[in-house]
Amino acid sequence: MPVIVRVPTPLHRLTSGQGEVRCDGASVAAILEDLERQYPGVKERICDANGKLRRFVNVFVNDEDIRFLQADQTPVKDGDEVSIIPAIAGG
Amino acid sequence: MSYMLGLRCRECGRSYPKEVIFVCEYCFSSVEVEYDYDAIRKVLTREAIASRPKSLWRYRELLPIDGEPTVGLFSGFTPLVRAERLAGALGVDELYLKDDSVSHPTLSFKDRVVSVALTRAKELGFDTVACASTGNLANSVSALAARAGLSGYIFIPADLEQAKVVGSLIYKPTVVAVDGNYDEVNRLCAEIGAKFPWAFVNINIRPYYAEGSKTYGYEIAEQLGWRIPRHIVVPCAGGSLITKIAKAFRELVRLGLVEGRLPRLYAAQAQGCAPIVNTIRERGEIVRPVKPNTIAKSLAIGNPADGYFATSAVLDSGGWADSVSDEEIVLAMKLLAETEGIFTETAGGVTLGVAKKLIEEGRIPRDEPIVICITGNGYKTQEPILNRVGQTISIKANLASFETAFKQLVSNRLSNQEQACL
Numbered sequence: 001m002p003v004i005v006r007v008p009t010p011l012h013r014l015t016s017g018q019g020e021v022r023c024d025g026a027s028v029a030a031i032l033e034d035l036e037r038q039y040p041g042v043k044e045r046i047c048d049a050n051g052k053l054r055r056f057v058n059v060f061v062n063d064e065d066i067r068f069l070q071a072d073q074t075p076v077k078d079g080d081e082v083s084i085i086p087a088i089a090g091g
Numbered sequence: 092m093s094y095m096l097g098l099r100c101r102e103c104g105r106s107y108p109k110e111v112i113f114v115c116e117y118c119f120s121s122v123e124v125e126y127d128y129d130a131i132r133k134v135l136t137r138e139a140i141a142s143r144p145k146s147l148w149r150y151r152e153l154l155p156i157d158g159e160p161t162v163g164l165f166s167g168f169t170p171l172v173r174a175e176r177l178a179g180a181l182g183v184d185e186l187y188l189k190d191d192s193v194s195h196p197t198l199s200f201k202d203r204v205v206s207v208a209l210t211r212a213k214e215l216g217f218d219t220v221a222c223a224s225t226g227n228l229a230n231s232v233s234a235l236a237a238r239a240g241l242s243g244y245i246f247i248p249a250d251l252e253q254a255k256v257v258g259s260l261i262y263k264p265t266v267v268a269v270d271g272n273y274d275e276v277n278r279l280c281a282e283i284g285a286k287f288p289w290a291f292v293n294i295n296i297r298p299y300y301a302e303g304s305k306t307y308g309y310e311i312a313e314q315l316g317w318r319i320p321r322h323i324v325v326p327c328a329g330g331s332l333i334t335k336i337a338k339a340f341r342e343l344v345r346l347g348l349v350e351g352r353l354p355r356l357y358a359a360q361a362q363g364c365a366p367i368v369n370t371i372r373e374r375g376e377i378v379r380p381v382k383p384n385t386i387a388k389s390l391a392i393g394n395p396a397d398g399y400f401a402t403s404a405v406l407d408s409g410g411w412a413d414s415v416s417d418e419e420i421v422l423a424m425k426l427l428a429e430t431e432g433i434f435t436e437t438a439g440g441v442t443l444g445v446a447k448k449l450i451e452e453g454r455i456p457r458d459e460p461i462v463i464c465i466t467g468n469g470y471k472t473q474e475p476i477l478n479r480v481g482q483t484i485s486i487k488a489n490l491a492s493f494e495t496a497f498k499q500l501v502s503n504r505l506s507n508q509e510q511a512c513l
Binding site for chain 1: 102114115116117118119120121274275278281282285376377378379380382394396399
């Protein structure tokens with residue numbers, strides 16, 4: 001069972017309209033690479049020119065912000081959920 | 092007549108139509124409303140503003156609506172109080188309190204943003220509004236939605252102060268208490284918002300909502316006789332208010348309504364949740380989220396959406412930032428009440444506590460005009476001070492009983508004074 005990745009609305013056009021897709025990989029970075037392989041163009045939207053996650057993109061593994069874990073080196077296993085959410089709400 | 096041109100990405104500058112768009116499709120930054128300032132300059136004069144009702148809508152051309160305002164017609168235009176006694180206690184010459192603790196109808200500055208958000212939500216065709224809230228926003232959305240005839244869904248952390256829960260439920264929205272902190276509520280709402288056709292005021296219609304905070308800044312300038320104060324101390328949670336106060340003063344200067352230097356802005360947070368203060372003090376670019384632990388629950392946002400913009404607003408203004416402990420928050424709440432007769436919530440204690448610290452450290456000079464932003468009301472957050480405000484004196488309903496108690500009171504005071512002299 002692969003990792004479930006929740007994709008934010010602005011990227012649905014790149015994922016054939018799907019809000020949830022399945023990816024393989026042992027870390028968040030590897031998951032993002034696989035996401036790009038399956039849906040070309042996604043990575044340049046969520047990462048900057050240096051390949052770092054953009055500052056307005058938050059990534060959660062099973063509801064925990066990866067900045068509290070090991071950032072993009074956070075390990076993931078089959079069945080985990082990775083959510084990509086714009087840092088937009090609040091107040 | 093609309094003066095709103097469209098939306099624009101705050102990071103990469105891409106333009107979007109003025110619809111339900113809250114994030115740049117390309118870089119995920121938030122988008123911001125753009126106005127036709129040349130057209131506004133022709134109509135929005137000091138005289139025109141002075142002739143209008145005393146509400147936030149007197150600056151209507153600078154607010155993101157197409158038609159006439161329909162919600163929150165009595166919100167805004169709260170007092171700017173010259174605080175002589177507090178100034179004496181802090182040792183400063185010219186001190187003002189912008190007092191949104193008496194905002195209509197729900198006693199916090201959130202009435203400003205919600206008035207704008209719900210007016211815009213109606214224009215965009217929504218019949219249901221929602222929010223993720225630390226309490227004040229919940230109260231304001233609940234009340235103003237009731238009056239506007241809109242359905243409301245309110246998402247709050249389960250551990251909120253009771254007055255803030257009751258202060259939402261009374262208006263009969265659907266209140267959902269989420270087992271988690273505000274950041275978790277917020278993240279959940281971002282996902283709910285993607286599935287349900289509601290106007291989440293602080294998510295999918297946030298670009299419009301956030302503009303309401305500018306009126307706090309416009310009012311400070313107008314109430315000072317169209318002057319810009321030198322220093323403004325602002326509480327920070329998500330970081331939107333301080334960012335929009337900065338924008339308000341830039342707009343007023345651009346429109347020729349005020350002249351002079353832009354104010355220095357100071358960010359105030361609680362030590363138990365200070366991600367924006369940390370970033371400012373490190374002059375950093377990246378806002379590191381924290382897990383909040385403070386009595387200032389209305390400021391307990393560990394992952395501030397506008398943290399980056401708030402940091403830039405403060406550093407660009409030449410301002411600074413500091414945080415205070417829960418104990419300092421309580422002492423500041425008491426100081427404000429005892430010197431100025433204003434009972435603010437814990438967030439106001441944070442702001443005053445930080446202002447005091449910055450003055451003592453010499454960051455804010457004692458001889459220049461200072462404004463402290465009081466954004467919420469203490470009647471809503473009584474729990475942290477219940478055991479810190481003294482006790483009543485109990486007597487029987489006769490004069491002798493009072494005279495006995497009074498003698499006791501006087502002798503207690505005398506012995507306290509003697510002890511203080513020793």
